[in-house]
Amino acid sequence: MNIHSHFRSRRVVGAITTALTAGLLVASCSSRDLALDLGDDRGQGTEGGGGAGTESVPAGDSYPGLSDALAQQRIQWGDCAAPTPLQGEGMGRPTQLSDGTPWQCGTLTVPVDYERPDGDTIDMALIRVVSPVAEEDRLGSLVFNFGGPGSSGVGTLPLIDEEYEELRTGGFDLVSFDPRGVGESSGVVCLSDDEIDDGDQEDTGPPRSAEEEAELVADSEEYAAACAAHSGDLLPHLSTNNTARDMDLLRHALGDDRLNYFGISYGTELGAVYAHLFPENVGRAVLDAVVDPNPDPVAQSLLDAEGFQLALEHYLEDCATGADCPTGGDVGTGVATIETLLDDLTAEPLPTGDPEGRRLTSGLAMTGIAAALYSEDSWEYLTMGLDEALNAGSGDTLLLLADFYNGRDSQGRYSNLMPALNAIRCADDPSRMEVDEVVRHRDAFETASPVFGEWMLWGVSGCLGWPFEEAAEPEEFSAPDAAAPLLLVATTGDPATPYAGAERMQEAIGGPSVAPLLTNDGEGHGAYTPDNACVADAVNGHLLRGETPEDGLRCE
Template identity: 55%
Template sequence: MGHPTSQGGRHRALTVGAALLSGVMLLSACSGGGGSEQRGEDEESRPSEESTPAARAYPGVPDAISQQRLSWDPCEAPTVAQGGGEAPGELDDGTPWQCATLTVPLDYDEPDGETIGIALIRAASTAEGDARQGSLIYNFGGPGGSGVFTLPLLGEQYEALREGYDLVSFDPRGVGESAGVRCLDGEETDRQEQENGALPRTEEEAAQYAELSAEYVAACEANSGEVLPHLTTTNTARDMDLMRHVLGDSRLHYFGISYGTELGGVYANLFPEQVGRAVLDAVVDPTADFVDGSLGQVRGFQLALENFMADCADQYGEDCPTGRGGAEGSALLADFLAEVAEEPLETGGDRVLTEQLAVLGIVAALYDQETWEYLTVGLMEALEGDGELLLLFADAYNERDEEGRYSNQRDAQAAITCADTTGQRDPESVEENRSAFEEASPVFGPYLLWSLAGCEGWPTDGEREKPEVSAEGASEMLLIGTTGDPATPYEGAERMQRELGDGVGVLITFDGEGHGAYGKDACIDDAVEEYLLSGMVPQNGLVCG
């Protein structure tokens, strides 16, 4: 693959789930806390349609940045880097999606130096006067997901929260149209995917894998080297606080999903007194270094796979492509992947389904229980030699469009992960951890094992081994863990609660499947909405599902 994976969920799972459901169904048919700061009266109690009132001075940055006005205009269509598609238009009640650009320092240690623009999107609150509580800022994960692309796609899911907040999201630095990182173009990416399609099994194959990875890293440095040192989660948290300030809120109200929970924890550590009402859903384990985090993710996907296989066996009996599931099913899939490594599958197009793309297709389908039935069909077809459906899953995961163009989420993910972590730089760790990864899962272990050297040769050093999230003095933050989450195993939520500090994290549980819980269960939704809209903190230990 040539780039690292993230411990927090390796793509915009919610966005991909929506894309998969529409695309897969088409293909299957063909193939069988605190409030906002008071800013005045009447029209000044909420932002105008044209601009946000200028903020006051903000410590450590020039007045030209701290007192900037945001000009909100109708959103244009997302760029290819963001994910492509049509302009978001309006919500059902006629509320328009509006976009703006926030100016931030590239380097907070040199705030008078170069600046970059952070792309923003919002839908104004339906509340009037004092009922409006401020802005609710979203990060949907990755790292590398474009919030400008994702929030409108999921706007209906969050409609209830507009009763108190303007819904706001953004492309974090390095993502989409916020100084977005670019490495290889679509044609070059396809070439690497096809040439590097099988996991290395010999020294010669490992050398080729390393060569293609070095080519990828060199392209990142050549095309985006100036911004790479500054794409840390810490800097994105600083951007969010400046965003809060310019939006006119005295505290940050926040909704983070997957990697977005790590970002929320880092923000709370840096700015505990500015934390308002914050929801962290599908929580990353902040205590795990990259090796432990990746191994935990291997186990999480294996658990989800076993749950999928049991469901498949119940529904299809002997016709289930993974047999009776369990060890038998995992062995069947591992054998299938080894065969694909030797002879990739035709897909009806110019590309073949390689071993790595097959694993990625399975991974993508496990993010949401609603796509399990299509995974069954995809595996049935793949066992008959047709890899088209699994390739569709992999392409959706990689955000590749029908014209062969990719969003920048994979490049941004690599850049942010390598800027953040001191890990992933030692090729010897692959062999040192091979047995543990393969024992955890014969299907996903060999694949995620190679991420351990994903930052080898990266032009910048990582900032830290693990994120710092202790947040003494912060307001109560709502944490949501899902027992069957494949990408962010449930234990991560428990550890985040402990690391935030006494009295900060309130943990509730969704006893179910999939990555993320809000929008899947009425009990969870009620708890989140009562907390965000009314300040009613649910009982710690609440279990839903």
């Protein structure tokens, strides 16, 4: 359940609308055209803004032993292929914007192990669309990470580029990437699509007996063994620290003195780690939907449980104002109704119209409910799904919501969102909590969330059976000497990254002078959107003009 991805909140609304209207999911294009060099000199060493007039640390100087071929590489941009199954279902091959500006794709070669920079390498998949402004007015590149961890930036940016059009026309080339272990950057694979489906259909809910707990441990160890069999040599190197180092090589290859960055959800964690490792290279940066820096997995999971419970209660309160709310006329009745539904589904899953005959299990229903809480715009689909499940004996809409959350496309193929998420989290912190210790926290989780707590409790044991037990190095976020302020943006009703975590991240980075906090009073995961003029004006002013709002600004 710990998926901190802005893409979930934006993509699910439009995709679900299309799916329900047309009666089927959007089919992805099967084109696999190879990228060709367009000969574009943008990104071939052009020095960008966001720090013009200052000297950054050259990429090669940061890593003794890094070859000139890696340290001084420049990206060869060319045509883009359609998203691959590992990147997730897109809308066909990205070609050009409405003004004719082409999408361009390329790769950046990075070392697998920065302690052995002359060893094996990974080709990191990239995508960009350039700014239309004159060369002398351009601000450089603005690099995006959309969260997860595990979201494909190459697959995501073309789907939501309109949200960032003002930043492009204001002078930034928009750039994103598949982080190491994600999508087409040596994406982690653990199970086949059929094996994932089979596992979901065998779901019997969170374990409630010693026998079921032992089965969970066995399943976790079997899953970890499958990940090791397919991607074992790479797993220890998929840390956030290494992805931050990749971003500094990317900055250098793009020709920018400093990294201008827009991180969302888990991307805020990545951005803070980058600022700690490369404070002198921090350009204009925004961290939206800020992750809690607390390294304690129990505290993290409890915060997630509280966040999703709060979002659910806000939804139920809103639903209860309508005449046809399927969960009753008050929040307490709604919570009890959903608890009963999940219990009933554990015993008897609901049928769906899925062509493979999949049923709505309790786990898939819980995932579908959580998916709809990422954005207030998708509450209507949660109402539809609950009405179907409670009154029509159908699991169609909740299954559809769960599929989008889990990265399952219309052809039954899974992106590598989930295995990448597990691999990155376990690279950052592979410690695992034994079952007897997990169950000691059961009461705390059920108090934090009567609906989600029992499920999220078991997230703290997510690295059971992982092929290593200690992280190569801990994450650190302190960046008091960052060359530019990092603007934090947090939403009071965010289910996935609750507001309190942003306050702690501000302190961890260095306080209000280094990381001013903008508060968005509202619902949903991620605040920046052109529809939210207050947030958009503040963020755009910070990125485009260097006009950073003072700490404490509130948008309602």
